[in-house]
Amino acid sequence: MTDVSSAVTEALPEAGSKRRQIRPKAERRQQLIDATIRCIAQHGLSAVTMQMVTRDAGLSVGIANLHFESKDNLLKETLRFVAEEYHGGQIEIMEGGDIPNLSERLDALLDFQLGRGVTQRQKMSVWFAYYGEAGARPVYQKIVSTVDRLAAQKLEALFTDIIREGGYQGVDARELATGYSALIDGLHLGLLVTPRELSKRRARAVARDFLRRAFPKHIY
Amino acid sequence: MTDVSSAVTEALPEAGSKRRQIRPKAERRQQLIDATIRCIAQHGLSAVTMQMVTRDAGLSVGIANLHFESKDNLLKETLRFVAEEYHGGQIEIMEGGDIPNLSERLDALLDFQLGRGVTQRQKMSVWFAYYGEAGARPVYQKIVSTVDRLAAQKLEALFTDIIREGGYQGVDARELATGYSALIDGLHLGLLVTPRELSKRRARAVARDFLRRAFPKHIY
DNA sequence: ACCCAGAATGAATGAATGTTCATTCTTCAT
């Protein structure tokens, strides 16, 4: 499983089917979360309404409060989903059962972080929409920092292994991990806000450059 | 003038003064923009209301639509103000009339970007609140990318000078500038969302590390 | 002292939105 990220891009297949369908709770929840992601990406978090989300999902307004208690909760669960998807994907790569070679694992991580799945505008929009509100909403901070901490630890561990393998001197794994994470976040931001100035290709080159400067023997 | 950023922190000095005051248009506009910044930082962009802003400014509700045509416009102008303040501060340093020494100029830039003025929670909150909406609002994208482009050029020019002075080999000024900008953005994000994990001190150390790796003769 | 341009006010308005719940419909065990 290389691409962990699910496809939220597709619109609902609905056409003329007016017949009411009954589906298990978990499936409806996911439908609504997917619709929420699409709506945030298209209209911005502050413009998202329940009517908008449920219409996008092809369902009625009441169903949102049936499966999630409130709008607040739906938004919270959507953030949790996106956060776990992103960090889960990273962690899977970094734990590296699939890829024993450290150099290749680094490559795979970079591909995941700046590859197709994650840098879809949709996902990035959602990501930063919540970051924007995080300053005022401790709940969001908590969700993000929880998954973030684990990913940070795994990254530090990976860097530690690489430093040992390469015998690099005067390099602090923790500091480097912080820097690399920040760099990736910043590149995502650039891809979202100024896509004209920063292409995906160039973003990858910049990140690769950072790694090469730190671990010259492991990159290229 | 080292610290370009104005103080938005203070609450209104108003106490028991009920007397209506007439002030020039420009002053009222700034009052409202400052109040908007405080409100966004405290409640989040999506929760900001006109009543909230005008009350914070110690003025009546009608005045917002008198000086700005609409809420949308007030928000737009607030973003423009914050963007220009931040990038203006950077550019002033990078043009470097005050500081001829390149090494010191780099230091000053770093101090500005991760120093008191800019990394106040208020300013960062506003910054990322708009980034979060940028995906869905081309107006915001345009405002940011306009000021961003100029700052990017100045940074690239500064790096070019440093590369020449230091005789550094195999370093591309443009790519490095992109990386450095992204790194700073990412660190700001970390300071905002996970302040527990990332202290301001450590953020500065990480950024300094990045620069030292690129320009070893110019840092320390 | 007087006047008036226009700055400031805030109650009123209408539109939009989150949430509720009585009702309808689907499914499946019997």
Added chain:
DNA sequence: ATGAAGAATGAACATTCATTCATTCTGGGT
């Protein structure tokens, strides 16, 4: 075939918010 559990619906409700504008007030010019 039948009934019941509960999934799904959407009209109705209460609230909140941006915007308007008739009215009040202020300060400088005469």
